[in-house]
Amino acid sequence: MIHKIQNLKKNIVITGHYGSGKTCFAVNLALALKELHKDVVVVDLDTVNPYFRTADYSDIFKEKGIELISPIFANTNLDIPALTANIEAVLQNKDKTVILDVGGDDAGAIALGRYNSILKEQGYDFIYMFNKYRYLTKTPHEAVELLKDIEQASRLNPTYLVNNSNLGVETTLEDLEQTNEYTKQLKDITQLPLLCTCIRSDLNNNLDLFEIKTIF
Amino acid sequence: MSEKFLMKGNEALAEAAIRAGCRHFFGYPITPQTEISAYMSKRMPKIGGTYLQAESEVAAINMVLGAASAGVRAMTSSSSPGISLKSEGVSYIAGSDVPCVIIDVMRGGPGLGGIQPSQADYWQATKSLGHGDFQILVYAPASVQEMVDLMYKAFDKSDEYRMPAMILADGMLGQMMEPVSFPEDNTSNLKEKEWATNGTKEARKPNIINSLLLNPDELEKSIVERYKKYDIIKEKEVLFEDYLTDDADFVVVAYGATSRISKSAVNEARKKGIKVGLLRPKTLWPFPTEKLYQLSKQVKKMLVVEMSMGQMVDDVKLSTKGNCPVEFYGRTGGVIPTPKEVLNEIIKLAEKEGE
Numbered sequence: 008m009i010h011k012i013q014n015l016k017k018n019i020v021i022t023g024h025y026g027s028g029k030t031c032f033a034v035n036l037a038l039a040l041k042e043l044h045k046d047v048v049v050v051d052l053d054t055v056n057p058y059f060r061t062a063d064y065s066d067i068f069k070e071k072g073i074e075l076i077s078p079i080f081a082n083t084n085l086d087i088p089a090l091t092a093n094i095e096a097v098l099q100n101k102d103k104t105v106i107l108d109v110g111g112d113d114a115g116a117i118a119l120g121r122y123n124s125i126l127k128e129q130g131y132d133f134i135y136m137f138n139k140y141r142y143l144t145k146t147p148h149e150a151v152e153l154l155k156d157i158e159q160a161s162r163l164n165p166t167y168l169v170n171n172s173n174l175g176v177e178t179t180l181e182d183l184e185q186t187n188e189y190t191k192q193l194k195d196i197t198q199l200p201l202l203c204t205c206i207r208s209d210l211n212n213n214l215d216l217f218e219i220k221t222i223f
Numbered sequence: 224m225s226e227k228f229l230m231k232g233n234e235a236l237a238e239a240a241i242r243a244g245c246r247h248f249f250g251y252p253i254t255p256q257t258e259i260s261a262y263m264s265k266r267m268p269k270i271g272g273t274y275l276q277a278e279s280e281v282a283a284i285n286m287v288l289g290a291a292s293a294g295v296r297a298m299t300s301s302s303s304p305g306i307s308l309k310s311e312g313v314s315y316i317a318g319s320d321v322p323c324v325i326i327d328v329m330r331g332g333p334g335l336g337g338i339q340p341s342q343a344d345y346w347q348a349t350k351s352l353g354h355g356d357f358q359i360l361v362y363a364p365a366s367v368q369e370m371v372d373l374m375y376k377a378f379d380k381s382d383e384y385r386m387p388a389m390i391l392a393d394g395m396l397g398q399m400m401e402p403v404s405f406p407e408d409n410t411s412n413l414k415e416k417e418w419a420t421n422g423t424k425e426a427r428k429p430n431i432i433n434s435l436l437l438n439p440d441e442l443e444k445s446i447v448e449r450y451k452k453y454d455i456i457k458e459k460e461v462l463f464e465d466y467l468t469d470d471a472d473f474v475v476v477a478y479g480a481t482s483r484i485s486k487s488a489v490n491e492a493r494k495k496g497i498k499v500g501l502l503r504p505k506t507l508w509p510f511p512t513e514k515l516y517q518l519s520k521q522v523k524k525m526l527v528v529e530m531s532m533g534q535m536v537d538d539v540k541l542s543t544k545g546n547c548p549v550e551f552y553g554r555t556g557g558v559i560p561t562p563k564e565v566l567n568e569i570i571k572l573a574e575k576e577g578e
Contacts, residue, residue: 025258026231026400058255058339058398114261140402142228142238143265174229174402 008203008215012036013043015202016132018098018105020119022157023136024144025111028171028219029053030061032136032205033108035219037073045104048097051077052118054088055110074103090118098125113156123162133165134202139172139189140182147192154197167202168193169217180210225404232396233258235367235403236326237266239374240298244410245324246272247297249286251279251305254338255394256328259300280305284312284325291316291323292432294419296378300326302394303344304335306352313387314353318434320418320449322381324374325359326390328397331557339557340394340480345534348391349508356446358453360388360460361507363478367401373505375406380460382414384452391507393530395480395559456509463511467493468500473572474518476539477528478504481560485528488565497573507535512542519543523576528565529553 019036021029030053037049049068051061062077076097079089097103107122109115119126135157137150144150154165172186183206194201203217211218230238237259240248248267250260260276267274273290277283283299290297301309306327316323329344331337348361360380362373373390381388420430436442466486468474477485482503492499502518504511519525524547527536533551540549552568554560 025234026229056398058394112261138229140227140229142230142234143262145228174227175400177227177402 008217009039009043011202012039012217016130017101017103018107018126018129018131020107020109020126020131020133020161020163021136022109022116022133022161022165023111024138024141024150024153025056025115026141027111027136027138027144028173028205029111029136030108031219032169032171033061033106034064034067035217037068037106038071038220039217040104040106041071041073046102048074048076048103048105050094050097050105050107051075052090052107053110053115054078054090054118055115061108088118090121094122095125098122098129109161112153113160116157116160119161119163126163131163132167133163134167134169135165135199136169136171137193139186140174147189147196150193151196165197165199168197168199169202170204173205173207178207178210180212183210225406227402227404229400230367230403231258231398231400232367232370232392233328233398234262235370236300236374236390236392237262239371239405240324240378241266241270241272242405242408242410243296243375243378244413245296245298245378246270247290247295248273249275249277249283249290249297249299251277251283251301253302253305255330255340255397256300256302256326258397259326259328280308281312284309284316287323287325288312288316288319288321291321292319292420294416294421296324296382296413298324298326300328302328302330303332303341306344306347310353313359314355314357315434316387317353317357317359318355319432320385321387321432322385323387324377324381324390325387326392329391329393331555337557338394340530340559341555341557342393342479342481342529343531343534343555344391345507345529345531348389349510349538352389357449358508359386360384360456361391362388362462363391363505363507364396365479365482365503365505367396367399368403369505370396371403371405382416384456385418386452391479393480460506461509461511461514462505463514464501464503464505465514466501466503468502468518471498471500471521472523472576473497473499473526473569474502474522475499475526475528475565475569476502476504476515476535478507478535481528481530484560484562485565487562488569491562491566492569492573495570497569499569499573504535510538510542512538515539515542516544516546519546522547524572525549526568526572527551528560528568530559531555
């Protein structure tokens with residue numbers, strides 16, 4: 008699985024439903040890629056969500072040497088979705104691995120459209136996160152509908168699925184097992200490969216899954 | 224137990240309203256409650272309901288008045304500044320004896336204030352949500368599951384007493400995610416509303432929904448009648464959580480998000496041997512006056528914790544009738560108190576008492 012993560016393209020777009028765990032995954036992916044000695048930049052493109060966002064983790068990033076680019080007014084009292092010009096620079100810099108933490112649903116993915124041509128030119132991986140336990144994506148069919156909306160808003164094509172099904176602190180291994188059929192169906196309908204399944208680190212019993220350290 | 228889902232507080236409020244039979248939602252976006260509108264805009268068209276984004280909060284609340292007058296379960300939602308805009312309409316709805324549900328996901332004020340969580344609209348919700356003599360039911364959930372459960376109750380009680388009900392949440396509850404399960408749908412056994420303006424079918428006289436009564440005697444009579452109803456509500460509809468108060472020397476009083484923080488602090492204080500409990504009002508109007516009065520005769524001191532400069536603390540003081548000192552700790556403007564801060568206040572309370 009580490010091998011699969013190592014081989015991701017230099018620009019990694021993380022999309023999904025509101026609350027599917029994009030930010031948590033982006034933070035963990037950044038830490039994992041940093042351990043693989045990549046020069047990692049995390050871009051907080053979430054112009055939708057007011058509270059829980061990548062910009063909350065600036066301290067961890069600073070400590071680990073991960074660059075963070077967030078909207079100028081993130082985590083202030085100003086609700087202004089202004090993005091900085093240096094996002095373009097890092098997307099074009101071949102030495103940098105860039106993780107784009109996109110806002111939820113198609114509404115959040117609109118901000119991606121701005122970088123459409125650069126991403127196409129530089130190459131990208133487009134990850135679609137899903138959580139079977141989110142109400143509006145409780146069936147694979149609903150998850151596919153949402154993915155289509157996101158594709159349309161961003162004008163980019165998905166390349167990977169990530170199973171981040173969880174019930175927060177109450178998640179059990181059984182809950183995770185119960186996502187197998189759902190995941191299989193989603194793979195069949197979308198014809199997309201599964202990059203990984205996420206698991207909270209304290210639940211992991213040597214399974215080859217992507218460990219999510221609970222930083223929240 | 225039915226199936227579990229991981230939901231944001233705002234989404235859970237919206238889905239619970241739908242399951243409680245709400246098919247008419249009139250909204251206007253404002254952080255930190257916009258997910259309610261976004262959710263309704265996705266779900267309502269799929270189930271034959273109406274989602275309408277109004278041109279303003281003022282329009283939205285008046286659409287609620289119209290829809291609810293026709294007998295349907297109608298709802299609107301906003302956050303603090305938007306609720307101020309709705310206040311005229313809420314007063315009209317109360318004066319018209321029409322049921323509806325209003326969600327307030329509080330943020331910092333006054334003015335445009337900020338977008339972070341706050342509880343500084345307690346006074347607005349419980350004392351003065353509009354002009355005139357009236358009250359509304361105010362429910363204060365403290366978890367995403369309770370947001371679901373109280374939404375069903377808000378619609379039921381609003382119908383039963385023909386008056387507006389408010390779910391008073393805050394940005395923290397609105398934005399946080401927790402696992403929830405939904406009770407059975409509640410859409411098939413709703414009672415017929417005989418007062419509704421939904422067409423006479425030439426079988427009865429037209430019903431009239433109105434809050435204009437020009438004759439003072441008539442207006443006074445209608446208000447006095449309404450207050451008789453309020454007396455029944457104060458007796459029958461008070462809800463609270465009583466946590467470790469049986470042997471308590473001290474009681475912390477907090478609702479909503481601060482009650483969760485306070486509970487953590489109470490648990491820590493118990494570990495240090497301080498006999499402290501928590502009284503958490505789930506209804507802010509009607510207020511658990513009698514329960515607090517009883518506790519005031521038992522405990523040495525009370526501590527009220529709020530995300531405001533101190534609003535509910537007044538009602539606690541009134542309830543205790545001077546039987547015990549009531550202290551206050553609050554953060555405001557969008558700052559959330561930490562369990563440690565509250566614990567320190569509890570320790571101070573106990574130490575002062577020991578002197």
